[in-house]
Amino acid sequence: MTGGSVAAVDLGATSGRVIVGHVDAAAGRLELDQVARFPNGPVRLASGLHWDLTGLYRDLTRGLADAFRREPGVASIGVDSWAVDYGLLRGDRLLGEPFHYRDERNERAVERVHAVVPFDELYRRNGLQFLPFNSVYQLAAEQSGGLLGLADSMLLIPDLVGFQLTGTRVAELTNASTTGLVGVETGEWDYELMERLGLEASVLPRLVSPGASLGDLRPGVAADLGAPAGVEVVAVGSHDTASAVVAVPMHPESAAYISCGTWGLVGVELEQPVTTDAAREANFTNEGGVDGRVRFLHNVMGLWLLSESVRWWERDGSTIDLPELLAQAAAVTTEVAVFDANDSSFLAPGDLPGRIAEWCADRGVPAPQSRAEFARSIIESLAEAFAGAVRTASILSGVDVETIHVVGGGALNELLCRRTADRAGIPVLAGPVEATAIGNVLVQARAAGFAGADLESLRALVAASFQPVRYEPSAR
Numbered sequence: 432m433t434g435g436s437v438a439a440v441d442l443g444a445t446s447g448r449v450i451v452g453h454v455d456a457a458a459g460r461l462e463l464d465q466v467a468r469f470p471n472g473p474v475r476l477a478s479g480l481h482w483d484l485t486g487l488y489r490d491l492t493r494g495l496a497d498a499f500r501r502e503p504g505v506a507s508i509g510v511d512s513w514a515v516d517y518g519l520l521r522g523d524r525l526l527g528e529p530f531h532y533r534d535e536r537n538e539r540a541v542e543r544v545h546a547v548v549p550f551d552e553l554y555r556r557n558g559l560q561f562l563p564f565n566s567v568y569q570l571a572a573e574q575s576g577g578l579l580g581l582a583d584s585m586l587l588i589p590d591l592v593g594f595q596l597t598g599t600r601v602a603e604l605t606n607a608s609t610t611g612l613v614g615v616e617t618g619e620w621d622y623e624l625m626e627r628l629g630l631e632a633s634v635l636p637r638l639v640s641p642g643a644s645l646g647d648l649r650p651g652v653a654a655d656l657g658a659p660a661g662v663e664v665v666a667v668g669s670h671d672t673a674s675a676v677v678a679v680p681m682h683p684e685s686a687a688y689i690s691c692g693t694w695g696l697v698g699v700e701l702e703q704p705v706t707t708d709a710a711r712e713a714n715f716t717n718e719g720g721v722d723g724r725v726r727f728l729h730n731v732m733g734l735w736l737l738s739e740s741v742r743w744w745e746r747d748g749s750t751i752d753l754p755e756l757l758a759q760a761a762a763v764t765t766e767v768a769v770f771d772a773n774d775s776s777f778l779a780p781g782d783l784p785g786r787i788a789e790w791c792a793d794r795g796v797p798a799p800q801s802r803a804e805f806a807r808s809i810i811e812s813l814a815e816a817f818a819g820a821v822r823t824a825s826i827l828s829g830v831d832v833e834t835i836h837v838v839g840g841g842a843l844n845e846l847l848c849r850r851t852a853d854r855a856g857i858p859v860l861a862g863p864v865e866a867t868a869i870g871n872v873l874v875q876a877r878a879a880g881f882a883g884a885d886l887e888s889l890r891a892l893v894a895a896s897f898q899p900v901r902y903e904p905s906a907r
């Protein structure tokens with residue numbers, strides 16, 4: 432077989448998409464065809480901020496049906512999404528809509544978890560940076576008054592979709608590594624940790640690596656989708672960032688990456704984790720990558736700062752033209768505030784411009800005034816945080832960074848890429864924009880035999896298919 436097609440389901444922060452990827456590694460062909468896009472915003476219910484999983488499943492299966500109509504030869508389906516969120520099941524039944532990680536309930540559980548397992552020990556065990564929404568805290572929040580006691584399984588969101596499609600329950604490793612419950616050295620569930628936290632280990636399904644098959648579509652699902660017999664669901668790097676990193680056309684020994692969308696995930700790819708005190712203090716994470724690589728990175732707040740500000744300004748019914756706002760931001764000549772883009776006060780939805788102004792007021796820094804100044808201040812603050820995280824990643828890992836790859840939607844943001852290159856003093860190569868979908872497609876294509884065996888050959892195919900935009904650093 433020289434080539435074929437697969438379907439990637441990518442559930443992102445504002446929208447979900449179904450994309451058909453056509454891959455023929457021998458011919459150097461890698462093409463994407465977006466067949467469906469549907470909303471995936473959180474829903475605020477009386478109990479808090481939730482996924483609308485049922486609506487999402489309806490939309491994504493409609494999208495998959497479109498995919499099979501357009502390309503009847505689709506060999507498999509892979510699902511990715513953001514990390515840490517999960518659904519609880521009793522038997523086959525979903526116990527309520529999953530919580531969204533931006534819900535504030537987690538804050539209450541952090542202290543409780545750290546009282547039992549202090550953070551430095553937790554870090555030695557799971558290698559994860561502190562993020563108040565890591566699943567371990569979400570599960571602890573679920574212990575009092577939540578549904579955990581009723582559940583007999585817990586499935587991370589892409590695995591939950593995979594279960595609905597096939598009936599198979601697994602925990603894909605790259606995403607499971609973000610729960611806080613997988614040992615950073617062992618790559619296995621940390622049952623001892625769960626016991627100490629009073630969490631029931633039997634809710635956890637078996638771990639599988641990217642490339643593993645979940646089996647064929649359930650017959651009823653295949654009929655609904657108009658899918659031919661034998662279409663499988665394949666575990667991909669189901670953590671969206673893991674898929675994105677697969678598609679960074681980099682040489683890991685001399686490159687850093689920034690997977691820039693809602694979040695800016697800034698780091699390097701390593702063979703071994705780094706769990707030193709210095710890495711813990713810098714809040715660097717060791718997430719599981721495809722093929723056993725380590726995603727040694729730091730979460731920077733990302734374009735959320737801009738998109739949520741725009742959403743706030745638009746709440747009066749007006750519409751803001753983003754490219755125009757960015758052009759105005761690029762034209763700002765006054766010094767704007769550079770705030771700490773990692774400040775946790777920016778995590779929850781709401782009045783971000785107000786919170787940025789408050790951050791500035793608390794520190795006696797003049798706050799931005801116009802919307803253009805806010806946008807410029809956000810871009811400068813992100814660029815500064817990106818440059819700082821690249822420097823720290825390099826120092827902590829020993830990788831001598833000569834190139835910074837920016838992938839994801841942020842690769843389209845010229846001002847951000849340019850200012851990141853300037854502030855880091857290192858060239859930025861921007862693209863591909865669709866890195867997550869590409870990584871999803873490539874891992875499936877490899878499992879089906881359409882693509883090369885190792886990450887290097889997958890990345891060579893990306894490099895041959897997408898031309899990056901280069902930004903040279905210039906003096907400020």
Ligand code: LFR
Binds near residue numbers: 513515516694
């Ligand atoms: C990016 C991402 C990050 C993760 C955050 C929350 O979409 O997956 O990697 O830290 O979302 O899950």
